[in-house]
Amino acid sequence: MKKLYVHPLPVRIWHWINASSVVSLILTGVQIRYVGLIDVMSLELAVSLHNWIGFLLLGNFFLWLSFYLFSGKIGTYHPELSPKKYYAEAWRQVRYYGWGIFRGAPNPHHISPGNKFNPLQKVSYQIIMLLVLPAQIVTGVLLWDVERFSSTVTLLGGVRVVDTVHVLIFIFFAGFLFIHVYLATLGHTASAHIKAMFTGYEETDDEPGAAEPERDTKEARPLVVAPMVSTQLH
Numbered sequence: 001m002k003k004l005y006v007h008p009l010p011v012r013i014w015h016w017i018n019a020s021s022v023v024s025l026i027l028t029g030v031q032i033r034y035v036g037l038i039d040v041m042s043l044e045l046a047v048s049l050h051n052w053i054g055f056l057l058l059g060n061f062f063l064w065l066s067f068y069l070f071s072g073k074i075g076t077y078h079p080e081l082s083p084k085k086y087y088a089e090a091w092r093q094v095r096y097y098g099w100g101i102f103r104g105a106p107n108p109h110h111i112s113p114g115n116k117f118n119p120l121q122k123v124s125y126q127i128i129m130l131l132v133l134p135a136q137i138v139t140g141v142l143l144w145d146v147e148r149f150s151s152t153v154t155l156l157g158g159v160r161v162v163d164t165v166h167v168l169i170f171i172f173f174a175g176f177l178f179i180h181v182y183l184a185t186l187g188h189t190a191s192a193h194i195k196a197m198f199t200g201y202e203e204t205d206d207e208p209g210a211a212e213p214e215r216d217t218k219e220a221r222p223l224v225v226a227p228m229v230s231t232q233l234h
């Protein structure tokens, strides 16, 4: 196993502050939404925590943005392929997650410091970080002080519209968390990717930056491993 440094320190700090903030915002958000049905804490405390953590998430977003813009690594999220090649590789990854992985097939994506994400990760993380998360932050800030931002709220269709968008994105993040955490457990051990998000180092037996060979699921390793036969000549 080789160790590849793929997650720089600012990304790791951002990620874990972001993850704990999103989880806390979901929990306090549920308390705010279902007050009376769920009473783990008072509404005032839930609103206050939700607001403070929301602003922490906002500041932390700029840590992520500044790091990727100023380090010139924003390309990490960009699939540098023609659309045709991109769809072919993305499909290969879908087949791996939906089928190949259950048959012991190797992951078609080979991680390297310059190419740490597979095609599906690149596009989904790009949409989340540049569209969904900013939309959630903006709607959250507008709902935080509706009077102060009344002209913008009206421009967007009123409090109901802004609140509905905020709740729909909350549902999206709750679903995303399940998928994201499940996919994060698919390393060479269940905790390998999660450990890497703490240490910065991914463990791999691939050559760094090795070209991704075309693979067919037919080549998948069988689940029952045949006994090793020595082919060494004596």
Ligand code: HEM
Pocket: 007, 011, 015, 018, 019, 020, 022, 023, 121, 125, 128, 129, 133, 177, 180, 181, 183, 184, 193, 194, 195, 197
């Ligand atoms: C608490 C549960 C979470 C766990 C265990 C977790 C785990 C991980 C792991 C292991 C990675 C490394 C790369 C990968 O496997 O995709 C990663 C990357 C990433 N995660 Fe999470 N994550 C969590 C929550 C979140 C949340 C709530 C978000 C919401 C936006 C998020 C967004 C991202 C992004 C954008 C990356 C790529 C970061 C980069 O390297 O630039 N994660 N996560």
